[in-house]
Amino acid sequence: MATTIDVVEFQLGKEHYALDIQLAREIVEMMPITPLPRAPAYIAGIINLRGEITNILNLNSLLGLHDGETAENQKIIVLVPEAAGGSNVGIIVDDVSSVRQVAEDEIDAMDDAASSAAYVKGIIKLGAEDEGDGRDTDRTDLIIWLDVQRLLQEQVATT
Amino acid sequence: MLDEEIYRKLFVEESRENHETIVNSLLALEHGEDAAAIDEIFRSAHTLKGMSASMGFDDMERLCHSMEDVFQLVRNGQRTVTPALTDLLLRCTDVIEVMLDEIEGGGDPSSETAEILIKSLKAFSDKGTDEAAFDALPDGGGADAEPAMIPVAMEDPDADASPVYTLRITLDPACGMKDVRALVILQNLEELGSIRATTPSRDLIEDGMFGESFSLRIASDAGEEALKTVASGADVTAVEVSLYEQEAAAADADPRPDLEFEDIQAPQKPGKSEKAREIKNIRVDIHRLDQMMNLVEDLVINRGRLEQIARKHGIKEFDEALSMVGRSVSDLQNLMMGIRMIPLERIFNRLPRVVRDVANYDGKEVEFIVDGGDTELDRSMMDGLNDPLLHIIRNAVNHGIEPPDVREANGKPRKGLLKLVARRDKDNVIIEIEDDGSGIDPEKLRHSAVEKGLMTAEAARTAQKEELIGLLFQPGFSTAEKITDISGRGVGLDVVKRAIESLKGTIRVDSTLGKGTTFELVLPPTMAIVDVMMVHINDRRCAIPVSNVVEVATGRQDAIHHIGSTETILLRDSLLPMHRLEDMFGASSKGSDTLVVLQNDGKKCCIVVDSVEGQQEVVVKPLSRLVGSCRGISGVTIPGDGDVVPVLDVNTMV
Numbered sequence: 001m002a003t004t005i006d007v008v009e010f011q012l013g014k015e016h017y018a019l020d021i022q023l024a025r026e027i028v029e030m031m032p033i034t035p036l037p038r039a040p041a042y043i044a045g046i047i048n049l050r051g052e053i054t055n056i057l058n059l060n061s062l063l064g065l066h067d068g069e070t071a072e073n074q075k076i077i078v079l080v081p082e083a084a085g086g087s088n089v090g091i092i093v094d095d096v097s098s099v100r101q102v103a104e105d106e107i108d109a110m111d112d113a114a115s116s117a118a119y120v121k122g123i124i125k126l127g128a129e130d131e132g133d134g135r136d137t138d139r140t141d142l143i144i145w146l147d148v149q150r151l152l153q154e155q156v157a158t159t
Numbered sequence: 160m161l162d163e164e165i166y167r168k169l170f171v172e173e174s175r176e177n178h179e180t181i182v183n184s185l186l187a188l189e190h191g192e193d194a195a196a197i198d199e200i201f202r203s204a205h206t207l208k209g210m211s212a213s214m215g216f217d218d219m220e221r222l223c224h225s226m227e228d229v230f231q232l233v234r235n236g237q238r239t240v241t242p243a244l245t246d247l248l249l250r251c252t253d254v255i256e257v258m259l260d261e262i263e264g265g266g267d268p269s270s271e272t273a274e275i276l277i278k279s280l281k282a283f284s285d286k287g288t289d290e291a292a293f294d295a296l297p298d299g300g301g302a303d304a305e306p307a308m309i310p311v312a313m314e315d316p317d318a319d320a321s322p323v324y325t326l327r328i329t330l331d332p333a334c335g336m337k338d339v340r341a342l343v344i345l346q347n348l349e350e351l352g353s354i355r356a357t358t359p360s361r362d363l364i365e366d367g368m369f370g371e372s373f374s375l376r377i378a379s380d381a382g383e384e385a386l387k388t389v390a391s392g393a394d395v396t397a398v399e400v401s402l403y404e405q406e407a408a409a410a411d412a413d414p415r416p417d418l419e420f421e422d423i424q425a426p427q428k429p430g431k432s433e434k435a436r437e438i439k440n441i442r443v444d445i446h447r448l449d450q451m452m453n454l455v456e457d458l459v460i461n462r463g464r465l466e467q468i469a470r471k472h473g474i475k476e477f478d479e480a481l482s483m484v485g486r487s488v489s490d491l492q493n494l495m496m497g498i499r500m501i502p503l504e505r506i507f508n509r510l511p512r513v514v515r516d517v518a519n520y521d522g523k524e525v526e527f528i529v530d531g532g533d534t535e536l537d538r539s540m541m542d543g544l545n546d547p548l549l550h551i552i553r554n555a556v557n558h559g560i561e562p563p564d565v566r567e568a569n570g571k572p573r574k575g576l577l578k579l580v581a582r583r584d585k586d587n588v589i590i591e592i593e594d595d596g597s598g599i600d601p602e603k604l605r606h607s608a609v610e611k612g613l614m615t616a617e618a619a620r621t622a623q624k625e626e627l628i629g630l631l632f633q634p635g636f637s638t639a640e641k642i643t644d645i646s647g648r649g650v651g652l653d654v655v656k657r658a659i660e661s662l663k664g665t666i667r668v669d670s671t672l673g674k675g676t677t678f679e680l681v682l683p684p685t686m687a688i689v690d691v692m693m694v695h696i697n698d699r700r701c702a703i704p705v706s707n708v709v710e711v712a713t714g715r716q717d718a719i720h721h722i723g724s725t726e727t728i729l730l731r732d733s734l735l736p737m738h739r740l741e742d743m744f745g746a747s748s749k750g751s752d753t754l755v756v757l758q759n760d761g762k763k764c765c766i767v768v769d770s771v772e773g774q775q776e777v778v779v780k781p782l783s784r785l786v787g788s789c790r791g792i793s794g795v796t797i798p799g800d801g802d803v804v805p806v807l808d809v810n811t812m813v
Contacts, residue, residue, distance in 0.1 A: 034803040035699070036782075037743030038789040046795055048803045053795055055783050087783040152785075 004101045007124070009143055010077065010093040012059060016143045017093075018100065018124060023083045023148055027096050030074040042155065044092055047076070054078060054088040062155050063118065071095060084152045091148075100124075100143075107145065119151040120144055164508050170214050171263045177203040178259065181226075182252050188240050201230045207255070219258050222273045225280035226251055232284055244283065251276050322402060323355060324383065328390050329372035329397040338364070340395070341373060347389045352379025372397075445538070448499060455488075455495045456778040460797050462488050463775065467800055496537070503581050503590075504532035506545050510552055514577060517556040524563050524574040525556055531581035536588055540682065543662045544590075547655040551592050551678050552579070554652075559596030559676050569673065571595065590680040599670035601627050628668050632656040660810050663704075663793060665760045689779055691806060693772035693798065694755060696744040700804045701768075702777060702796055707809040709756040709763060711771055716752065728754065728765060736764045740812070743791055759809040766812075779806050 007018035008027075033045035033056050044058040056076060060067050071094035078090040107122040124143040180203040184196040208223035226248065232238040254272055261267075328344060330337050341364045348354060357364055357375040364373050379386060383400045390398045462485055469481050507529050518525040536544070560566075560575030567573055578593040604627040608614040613633055614622065634653040659666045664682035683689075683706075691702035718729045719737065726737040735756065754765045777796040782789065793808035 034795075034805070036786060036789055036792065036795075036805060037740075038791055039786050043786050046803045048797050048801055053780055053783070053797065053803060055785050057785075084785060087785045089783075089785060 004103050005107075007100050007102055007143075007145065008077065009097040009100050010075075011071070011095045011097065012063075012093055013065065016097070016141065018102075018143045018145045019077070019148045021099060023079050025078045025080045028076045028078060028090070030076060030092075047090070049078065049088070049090075052088050054090050056090045056092060057152075059091045059093065062151060079148070079152075083149050089152065102143075119147045119154075121147040164505075166214070167262060167265075170210055171259055174207055174210060174255075174259055177207045178252060178255055181207075182249070185245055185248055185252070189242070189245050194234075197230060197234050201227065201234055204230060214262075216258070216262065216267065218273045219255065221277055222251060222255065225277045225284075228284050229280050238284070247276070247279055247283065251280070322380070323376055323378045324386055325374060325376050325399075325401050326386060326390055327372055327374040327397075327399040328395060331396050337369075341369070344390055344395070345375070348375070348377055348379075348386065351381040351385060351389060352377045448538075452495055452499065455492050456780075458488050459492060459776070459778055463777070463798055464801060499538045500535035501538050501541060502533045502535050503541075503588075506541055506548060507532045507579065507581070510548070510579065513549060513552055514556055517553050518560075521557060522562060523556060523560055525560055526574050526576050528576070528578045530579070534581040534583055534588055536682065540662050543658055544680075544682070547658040547666075547680075548590070548592075550652075550655050552577070555592060555594040555596065555676065555678075559594040559598075561597050565597075584681075588682045590682065592678040592680075593675065594677075595675040598672040598674050598676055599628060599631070599668070600672055604628070604630055628670060631668060632666070663808075663810075665810065667760065689777065689806075690774060691777050691779075691796070692755070692774050693804070695769040695772065696740055696766070697746065698769065699744045700772070700802065701744065702775075702798075702804050702806045703755065703757065703809070704793075704806065705774060707757050707759055707807075709758050712754045712756055712765070714752050714754045714765075714767075716750075730754070730756070730765070733763070738764060738766045738812070740766055740791075743812075757809050757812075777804075777806075 006021040008021050008024050009016060009018045011017070028049065031047055033047055035045040036043055039045075042058050042061045044056040047054050047056055058067070059065075073095040075093055075096050076090040077093055077096065078088070081088055083089065102124050106126070107124050109122050110120055122145045124145055126141045126143070181200050184193075184199045184203070187193055187196040188200075204223050204227045208220055208227055211217075211219040211223060229238070229244070229248070233240055238244075254276060258273075326348075328341075330340055345354065345357075345361070345364065354361075355376040355378055358373060359369050363369060377386065381389075383402075387398050387400050390400075462481075465481055466485070469478050510529065511527050514525055514527040517523075555577055556575075560577065561569070561571075563573040566575065576595045578591070580591045580593070582589050601624050605614075605619045605622065608622075608627065608630050609616050609619045613630060619627075631652045632655075656666055659680055659682070662682055664680055667679045667681075668676065669679070670676040690705040692705055692708050694701055694703060712730055714728050714730065714737075720727050720729065720734075726739070727734050728737045729735075737754070751767055751769050753768050753770060755768050755771070756763060756765045758764075775798055777798055779794040779796050781794045782792065791808055791812040792805045793810075794806045796804050796806055798804055
């Protein structure tokens with residue numbers, strides 16, 4: 001058996017994404033976010049997470065996507081501080097589906113320039129074990145495995 | 160960071176450790192031959208020698224060197240450790256300790272005692288006998304010799320011609336508070352004349368650290384009898400008065416050797432002061448201090464939250480308990496702030512050197528006066544203040560003060576005067592850098608402004624002096640005619656201004672052509688906790704530092720005038736620019752007539768707010784690096800209700 005990787009799967013618009021579970025500290029329900037005047041567009045605002053000021057990022061704008069309609073089940077994935085150079089950071093996602101164990105052979109590594117620019121680590125193609133939960137069997141479900149750490153480093157901390 | 164001060168500190172700290180090692184090992188040696196202990200001493204003495212040599216403390220180096228020689232012999236088995244030798248070596252360590260104290264106090268130790276000890280050590284290593292070691296010691300080295308006098312006053316002993324008496328005052332051994340007794344006697348005597356010297360030192364007497372008796376030397380015209388009467392009193396068993404010869408007094412004018420002497424003769428004294436030192440100071444890692452500060456900030460936030468809950472329920476007992484907690488938290492907060500404060504000296508001390516270097520480089524003569532270095536500022540601000548200050552000082556020498564010849568031609572003293580003054584003013588720390596140089600030429604500024612395209616020729620012609628001086632803080636604006644590697648690269652004052660603003664401070668320049676320039680920095684002593692006024696602007700909450708708020712007023716619609724694109728309002732006969740801050744807080748939905756008048760740097764303006772919530776003490780946390788800097792926002796805060804509220808930075812708001 002090949003090695004497996006644990007990822008958190010979440011939705012953003014119509015796409016499914018995943019990030020390394022080591023980067024996620026916790027998942028909290030959506031709460032009122034205080035907007036920061038004159039902050040860069042990717043800063044959705046700040047929240048008070050048990051006394052700690054946490055910067056909430058808009059993943060859509062970081063990935064260059066359009067803001068879709070606000071989903072009902074929006075959640076905030078709070079990342080470990082190491083992911084963003086020591087700052088407390090959370091990202092808004094439309095929904096968090098599950099924590100998933102992915103075998104390495106289910107991942108299509110993408111190493112062309114286009115995927116690098118989109119901060120994609122790989123594409124997870126759902127394997128046979130997912131057939132049971134009502135999904136299509138022709139492997140149409142793809143999960144985009146994001147390189148969140150690199151995304152933050154290059155898009156955010158460079159200021 | 161530079162600098163000698165810090166090296167000195169490090170040196171003292173490390174040397175103390177080495178010194179302690181030597182003492183402990185020496186004591187271990189007393190209990191029997193111990194090769195490890197000898198090695199240890201040898202190593203420590205060697206390190207001490209090396210370090211003192213590199214710091215330029217020659218006496219100490221030579222003393223350590225002699226000690227090292229002796230240990231070398233002991234290590235090789237050519238000499239054995241005798242009690243006499245241990246005594247001698249311990250006396251050396253005492254001298255070293257006194258030297259360390261002196262170094263710590265900023266002095267350069269030199270000691271004749273060290274010379275004597277070095278000789279004894281030499282004699283010991285040459286002859287190898289105990290007697291030899293003590294041959295070289297003069298009488299003063301004997302165990303029961305009278306401690307020498309310690310002069311207390313700095314005045315010239317020959318300043319007045321009054322006869323000098325030596326008094327020996329013996330107190331009743333049963334006397335309870337001999338320190339107080341002694342103090343009273345000393346004070347009474349001082350009314351009759353000036354006390355020249357005391358044995359032991361006056362501090363020790365006042366602490367009660369003397370045996371049954373102490374002696375002093377006093378210059379007085381009152382005569383023996385009067386002195387004797389004044390000196391005797393309750394608990395005084397004996398007073399001996401004798402006339403002291405002037406020649407001897409003159410010989411004793413140099414306090415140094417005596418001081419050293421007293422110390423080596425009183426081994427119990429260093430022991431005591433060492434103990435006191437250990438209790439008085441502990442070293443704490445700055446990170447732990449920061450962590451503590453964070454905890455205190457959390458406490459302050461949560462106290463606010465509790466207060467709000469208390470208000471909702473109105474339970475009397477709870478309120479009482481809370482006010483107790485509140486008081487403790489405030490005390491803790493103040494204490495914490497105090498601990499984090501360090502005197503400005505820390506950064507001022509390196510400046511004289513900078514002035515000297517720049518002045519030498521430019522061939523200028525500058526007298527640099529620093530005042531108020533004991534003014535305290537939060538540690539976190541020190542780092543940020545260093546570079547701007549350095550820059551202003553360099554600028555002042557480089558561009559402000561003229562070459563000596565030019566100064567003379569202008570009827571000024573050859574030597575330029577540069578003053579750096581810090582003081583505390585209400586809630587602010589003010590730092591002024593004043594030079595008596597050429598001042599800033601408004602005409603030059605005018606010219607430069609047009610040339611660099613910062614102003615139209617029209618605007619420049621009509622611009623006020625203040626406006627022109629403000630240009631100095633524009634990026635890329637430098638009027639220096641020649642660019643040196645010390646200052647004047649055109650990246651100057653704008654960087655300074657930004658640095659000061661990031662410390663929530665302001666900078667102001669005042670200059671008179673031909674007379675000089677004054678830079679004034681106004682800084683809050685600490686950044687962490689501030690009083691803010693909570694307001695709602697266009698349905699969003701915002702905190703404004705109370706120090707920026709002048710008043711809350713109601714503006715009538717008909718008092719609003721449009722001058723060009725800016726709205727202004729006439730309020731009590733003064734015309735204030737009015738800002739709606741729509742780009743910061745979203746478009747206003749309803750017209751509000753509540754105005755908050757703000758002032759910053761002497762300039763007033765007002766903003767429109769929906770409502771004012773009240774005043775609150777909050778902890779301002781800086782914005783994360785992720786966000787970068789948002790103009791107009793200095794940080795965020797969590798008031799008692801757990802909301803997150805941005806704090807308005809009036810400085811950069813518009």
